[in-house]
Amino acid sequence: MTLLQILPIIVLWVMVAIRLLGLCFGWRPGILPAVFLVALGATLNIDPVYLAVDRLLGGWNLLNLMVHLLMGLGMTELSRLLLRVTGRSNHVKVLISVGIVLALAQIVLLVVSDTEGSAASFTDTFGDIPTVALYQASFFAWFGIITGYTGVETLRRNRRGESRPFRIGFDILCAGCMAGVLAAGTKMIQIGLEIGGGDRYNNGLITGYHVLLALMTVGFAVGFILPSYERIRQTFRARTDCERDLAALRPIMGRLVQTPEGRRSMGAANIVLDARASKAQLYRWFIFIGDIRVLDPGLLSPQEIRVIDEIGRRIEHNSPSAQRPAVPRR
Structure with missing residues (x-):
């Protein structure tokens, strides 16, 4: 499964x-801390990594609890x-409160369970212990609820004003959430079979769980990457446009600052002809030229x-007010 x-x-x-x-x-930072927590939790859950780190922690599978908390928080x-x-955050506070309660319950359930001996396949090894079964079931029930609720509410969002990468990205997120619900359901079935002492379908369930979890993660x-990638493209494009506009204005600026009107306005406008290309510098130059147009x-x-x-016109088109999408109504 590695x-x-x-x-x-x-x-x-x-x-x-x-x-x-x-x-x-x-x-x-936005989603960066959350994604980092999920990535860290998933990394620690890789079988060889899990076994090595948990042994350092004493071999009581405390790392499993840490993975649950990292993944749950993320x-x-x-x-x-x-x-x-997406403007669909009506019941998020309730979900967070439930998550906190379940996190505390997770800690208690693992502490009272006998889980000595590091086990990457935690459910297979300790799933027949009632407290461990409840520990696992509570986490995956929460996992299924949070992904299911997120997927449904995201699907119901108001799509007005969304860019194409944003729309496609969030639709893929919805599909990922649904895969997460199926993964949680598959794990719950596996937990139920472990309690009943049956392992006939365990291998298939384990494989299915990992496949669904992989689909959810991807x-x-x-x-999230699609909108981020589009933002990076827009940033580079805006920087290129800014450099081009400054290059077009530089000869004009070089001539105007030599005029009496330009010399009078230059100090007040904080004009520097050889400054690094930036939007602020472009705006200063544009305002300076506008003042000169008024004077002469x-x-x-x-x-x-x-x-x-x-x-x-390009500055006006690229302004935040011109690009701001319509705010979705709840």
Whole structure:
């Protein structure tokens, strides 16, 4: 099962890397902490990693509890952020409260259970112990509830104003949530069989669980990566446009700052001709040229006016108010 565990985790860490890259472009952390928690929990749950780390912790499968808490916290935070973005966060506080109660119950149930001996296949090894069965069942029931609720509410979102990558990404997220519900259901069946002492279908259930979990993880990762990738593309495109506009304005600026009107306005506008390309610098130059046009329109040629007007339209089109999508109604 190691391959089925590793492939989705690679996708998750790619997602973390993309969000870290986004921080360099001024993005807010957003889903980064939640995805990091899920990726860390999933990494610790890889069989060889789990066995090695849990033995260091004493071999009582405390790492299983840590994985549950990391995954539960990460998935709950992902759900909260996802539902907030889509305007469907009506009952998130209730779900978070239930999650906290279940987390405390998880701690108590594992502490009172005899789980000595590190076991990567935790349910197979200890699933016939009633407290362990309840411990596992409570986690996967919560897992199924949070993914199911998130999937349904995301599917019911108001799609007005969504970009194509955003729409496709969130639809993939919905599919990932449904795969998560099926994975939780499969695990619950396995837990029930372990309690009953039957293991006839265990291998098939284990494989099915890992396949569904992989589909859910990939669905979540791809669903979040698509909008993030589009944002990175837009950021690079905006930077290229900014550099091009500054290059077009630089000869005009170089001439205007030599005029009496330009010298009077230059200090107040904080104009630097050799500054690093940035939106702030572009706005300063554009405002400076606008002031010069007011003071003496004859200083600009018709060709320069056309260039300036074209850049002005582009600035207006790319402004946050022009790009802000309609806010979904609850």
